[in-house]
Amino acid sequence: xxxxxxxxxxxxxxxxxxxxxxxxxxxxxxxxxxxxxxxxxxxxxxxxxxxxxxxxxxxxxxxxxxxxxxxxxxxxxxxxxxxxxxxxxxxxxxxxxxxxxxxxxxxxxxxxxxxxxxxxxxxxxxxxxxxxxxxxxxxxxxxxxxxxxxxxxxxxxxxxxxxxxxxxxxxxxxxxxxxxxxxxxxxxxxxxxxxxxxxxxxxxxxxxxxxxxxxxxxxxxxxxxxxxxxxxxxxxxxxxxxxxxxxxxxxxxxxxxxxxxxxxxxxxxxxxxxxxxxxxxxxxxxxxxxxxxxxxxxxxxxxxxxxxxxxxxxxxxxxxxxxxxxxxxxxxxxxxxxxxxxxxxxxxxxxxxxxxxxxxxxxxxxxxxxxxxxxxxxxx
Amino acid sequence: xxxxxxxxxxxxxxxxxxxxxxxxxxxxxxxxxxxxxxxxxxxxxxxxxxxxxxxxxxxxxxxxxxxxxxxxxxxxxxxxxxxxxxxxxxxxxxxxxxxxxxxxxxxxxxxxxxxxxxxxxxxxxxxxxxxxxxxxxxxxxxxxxxxxxxxxxxxxxxxxxxxxxxxxxxxxxxxxxxxxxxxxxxxxxxxxxxxxxxxxxxxxxxxxxxxxxxxxxxxxxxxxxxxxxxxxxxxxxxxxxxxxxxxxxxxxxxxxxxxxxxxxxxxxxxxxxxxxxxxxxxxxxxxxxxxxxxxxxxxxxxxxxxxxxxxxxxxxxxxxxxxxxxxxxx
Numbered sequence: 001x002x003x004x005x006x007x008x009x010x011x012x013x014x015x016x017x018x019x020x021x022x023x024x025x026x027x028x029x030x031x032x033x034x035x036x037x038x039x040x041x042x043x044x045x046x047x048x049x050x051x052x053x054x055x056x057x058x059x060x061x062x063x064x065x066x067x068x069x070x071x072x073x074x075x076x077x078x079x080x081x082x083x084x085x086x087x088x089x090x091x092x093x094x095x096x097x098x099x100x101x102x103x104x105x106x107x108x109x110x111x112x113x114x115x116x117x118x119x120x121x122x123x124x125x126x127x128x129x130x131x132x133x134x135x136x137x138x139x140x141x142x143x144x145x146x147x148x149x150x151x152x153x154x155x156x157x158x159x160x161x162x163x164x165x166x167x168x169x170x171x172x173x174x175x176x177x178x179x180x181x182x183x184x185x186x187x188x189x190x191x192x193x194x195x196x197x198x199x200x201x202x203x204x205x206x207x208x209x210x211x212x213x214x215x216x217x218x219x220x221x222x223x224x225x226x227x228x229x230x231x232x233x234x235x236x237x238x239x240x241x242x243x244x245x246x247x248x249x250x251x252x253x254x255x256x257x258x259x260x261x262x263x264x265x266x267x268x269x270x271x272x273x274x275x276x277x278x279x280x281x282x283x284x285x286x287x288x289x290x291x292x293x294x295x296x297x298x299x300x301x302x303x304x305x306x307x308x309x310x311x312x313x314x315x316x317x318x319x320x321x322x323x324x325x326x327x328x329x330x331x332x333x334x335x336x337x338x339x340x341x342x343x344x345x346x347x348x349x350x351x352x353x354x355x356x357x358x359x360x361x362x363x364x365x366x367x368x369x370x371x372x373x374x375x376x377x378x379x380x
Numbered sequence: 381x382x383x384x385x386x387x388x389x390x391x392x393x394x395x396x397x398x399x400x401x402x403x404x405x406x407x408x409x410x411x412x413x414x415x416x417x418x419x420x421x422x423x424x425x426x427x428x429x430x431x432x433x434x435x436x437x438x439x440x441x442x443x444x445x446x447x448x449x450x451x452x453x454x455x456x457x458x459x460x461x462x463x464x465x466x467x468x469x470x471x472x473x474x475x476x477x478x479x480x481x482x483x484x485x486x487x488x489x490x491x492x493x494x495x496x497x498x499x500x501x502x503x504x505x506x507x508x509x510x511x512x513x514x515x516x517x518x519x520x521x522x523x524x525x526x527x528x529x530x531x532x533x534x535x536x537x538x539x540x541x542x543x544x545x546x547x548x549x550x551x552x553x554x555x556x557x558x559x560x561x562x563x564x565x566x567x568x569x570x571x572x573x574x575x576x577x578x579x580x581x582x583x584x585x586x587x588x589x590x591x592x593x594x595x596x597x598x599x600x601x602x603x604x605x606x607x608x609x610x611x612x613x614x615x616x617x618x619x620x621x622x623x624x625x626x627x628x629x630x631x632x633x634x635x636x637x638x639x640x641x642x643x644x645x646x647x648x649x650x651x652x653x654x655x656x657x658x659x660x661x662x663x664x665x666x667x668x669x670x671x672x673x674x675x676x677x678x679x680x681x682x683x684x685x686x687x688x689x690x691x692x693x694x695x696x697x698x699x700x701x702x703x704x705x706x707x708x709x710x
Binding site for chain 1: 459460464469473475476477479480481482483484487488489491492493495496497499500501502503505506507509510512513514515516517518519520521522523524527530534537538540541543558561562563565566607608609613687688689690
């Protein structure tokens, strides 16, 4: 079964709409800035890719993630020609940190927070009357996992229209622990560069409306075709990735999509700028795409969005869709000296490339060895 | 959606004072004097694992063993044929709260890097996968009061969609000060009557064909599931899809199945406290235990949503189906 992307919405540090988001990436505009909402004296790292919507400098508030999720879902529904009444339409929300930033503010500062807002069903019920909502906490591959689950719901006939989404906000607990773990504090996310120091968190939300291709786009668009999504688990380490398992899930995605590695024109890398991810991902790409010359075009948007965690997989998918349509591939910022493992890869650097593309692969990996890979295709 | 039958082939439980799934049917409170179930697993591999993860590993191991899937070491089936679905709303809340407290007192320097994986809410599912080598699709549902029943349905979907042959589903919640703070809106200090569930329940779901191929018994079969705005709507949806009489209802509140008596209704939270994300899985384990003692019958599990965004319901039946369905199968 194939599905159509019939509506999209995206929010991030670099833009509040899909158009702004994609244009920023193509222009090489980064959302990197000094920390806005935390007490900076508590950290060595000082930067992140935050959405600049807090009530004032150094002041944080609850429920920001819920707000962006509503914004992204609302935009995707409008784009899909659907009204704001979701009722029984399934909404799957991928996230790493849920509303845990609100929990932090409640526990440490005594800011009121209702436990019913910890999962996103409450916000989605209030705003869209949605009842079949599911908060899927699948770490940084969460939203691409929800894409796979959404495809399964369509495939088994459990729904005709599915909204898949992702959202994450920066939390102090994760920011502080990353700061504790890296040898040096990163000043920016530099995927596949020798001088990369690790990842910095980004904020954002994203939503995509899916329908079975056989049923047509309804009132929405034929933005792109989803040919298949594979997902697996390394069962190896709670935070380190496993190149073999990534190669396996990539091959499984190709099999489900009915394509060969040589069919892939564009590869949206997970590319977090951590030592471990970039090496393991490059190794898996090298193994799967061995003998494919030239390699697919490759890019990694976290160099401008930061690591948007649970939202990052679908953020990359939205970029893949826009890139297939426009032929403009955004660059990887800060990639000055590529690591040896990516030698021969057609990485887009410094400025956007123009290319005629048909098939894109989207990578998304998370803590716990959670891997998801999607194959999308241009609809002519 | 019923082209493939999905059955329960193993159950496990890790709750203080409860020796096994059958014990859940005794209408007695979880034993305050019982042994800590998390102590049933030992070894240095447990260092740095949070309480929810330890509880989940205990219940998960029992369900895998009950389903005949544990070898020594490893599994009796290929690791990529087994998925994991965890339901927990509060599993890593303690790590989050302890970490921000440490940052406030000592800056980031005071933190232990070993806590990093538990900041992500999927840490329980990831340790289950690592501990038992389960390489199939791996999900964590943090979906409020309905999360446990939702998780059971997602486990079924992974099987129906052909992603895996079987799924370990675990519902788990830990009781601790940060959870108490969160659940009570900051009002509970531990001396009041807020009772939090502290434990885990696990089910092994499997396609009926895969269970048959392994020669294991189906303890129960999954029937329809619904997540709706409230309990009456969720239960009505189940009754429309499968109108057979309900013999036992695990649930509470308005809008349950008609005609239930005190003997045929069982509110697990009355004995085990606020179960949150563990509830639905605990209900299904208890329901499976009930069905195991009967040749036929149907058990309805429902979560009334506790004033939250939605309610959910799920039907469990004994393997054989009366009426037209049985005729169809000759």
